[in-house]
Amino acid sequence: MSRPSVPRRSVLRGAVGFGAAAGLGSLTACAPGATGSEPRKLTGTPSASVKGEITIWNRSGDLFKVFDAAIDEFRKAHPNVKVNHQAVDIDAKLANTLITGADLPDGSFWDDAKIGGQAEHLYDLTDLIEPYRKDTSPYKLSVNTVDGRIYGVPWDLDPGLLWYRVDLLEDAGVDPEGIATYDDLLDAARALKEKNHKAGPIHLEKDPFLGQLWLEMLANQQGTSLADADGKLRLDSKEYRTILNWVRTAVHDGLATHADYLKQGDLAALEDGRQALVPWAVWWSFAPQQLLKKTRGKWRATQLPAWTPGGARSGAMGGSSFIIPAKAKNPELAWLLYEFLCFKQPGYSAVYGPSSVYPGGLNTSVPSYTPARKADAPLFDPVAALGGQDLWKVTVDAAAAIPAAAPIPSWWAKSVDYLGNNVQRLMEGDMTPDDVIDDSARKIQRNLVDRA
Structure with a gap:
């Protein structure tokens, strides 16, 4: 949970979103209303050779720059996917956009506190998250779950x-x-x-x-x-x-x-x-x-x-995840990006590791994905402003x-x-x-x- 005006590394709240794809391999989407009240679901993962274009929303500021650099790593892994990474006032714009369905991104960062109230406008990601469930923070899974289904891709953990x-x-x-x-x-x-x-x-x-x-x-x-x-x-x-x-x-x-x-x-x-x-x-x-x-x-x-x-x-005090709007044009590619950033190497290292924005790494949260939180493989360096303390170990514990x-x-x-x-x-x-x-x-x- 976080509020737009609250600083967290000058609010250190991020956002990511994308849009437009072809050749999506085995990934399928169930049409809304196909079985009455069932949510729209995503299942499977696109092939490595997938082509397309997506639009991703994020908040402006330092974290936008961090994700911009991480998305460059995604482009290297998927050179045929064009990612339009946009800085947007998400808190003012996203909820209304989800309801109207107009000018939607393919994916967006959002605060955990706001996901449950908009589940009807989001893709059900349960099947896609399943392979990573046992290695993901139970807290992050629970706050992204509504009626037993998962609607957000768990990102940061704020112990x-x-x-x-x-x-x-x-x-x-x-x-x-x-x-x-x-x-x-x-x-x-x-x-x-x-x-x-x-x-x-x-x-x-x-x-x-x-x-x-x-x-x-x-x-x-x-x-x-x-x-x-x-x-x-x-x-x-x-x-x-x-x-x-x-x-x-x-x-x-x-x-x-x-x-x-x-x-x-x-x-x-x-x-x-x-x-x-x-x-x-x-x-x-x-x-x-x-x-x-x-x-x-x-x-x-x-x-x-x-x-x-x-x-x-x-x-936990606060937290953010990634969502895919139910009316997104290219939700499959949005999932491909979020899977890369949250669950794959070098994705999560690109987010949390040393960068031009944070030379010592991003040290104001840790990944919600347990394999990324190895105590003996820190993603960010000891913090000089804390007397050189190994904040990584304290935080992952x-x-x-x-x-x-x-x-x-x-x-x-x-x-x-x-x-x-x-x-x-x-x-x-x-x-x-x-x-x-x-x-x-x-x-x-x-x-x-x-x-x-």
């Missing part, structure tokens, strides 16, 4: 990590590897606060959307999410109460800084030592690499704490710990108006955990779930 200031923890006598549970995290914050009474060591997010995204990462650690596979709301649960009570304790004990992600106040608190513990996604690595000047080299990453001893040490999830409901982003805003009131001390759950659940059920 949660615990980011910390190594110098401040050493000064306070805190061993970061000893922070095994969220209670341990509170104790670490207390030790830091004893050294600096002005500190609120733990970052709590002030942006309602990102705050809810963060909440879902912590819920995913416990094997739950805002809705189950049938779309039933499950906010009123032990797992969410555990998280919200932990937040209340952090606020009540003065152990947190409530700030907007990487905005001026947040950066100042990170630089001057008031914040030293940031439970956040892998894409926070953007901060020490690009934004934190005084403390560059002093930050490290480790596994998130667990909610219970022996529990999962990571959860975290990725392996992410529990499976349910498809993200189509109304998720709208629920921020209720849950996301109420979580902010909890962080400000104006609501209790029970207030947040009761008010949010009632309004989400009435205004979103029932209407959906």
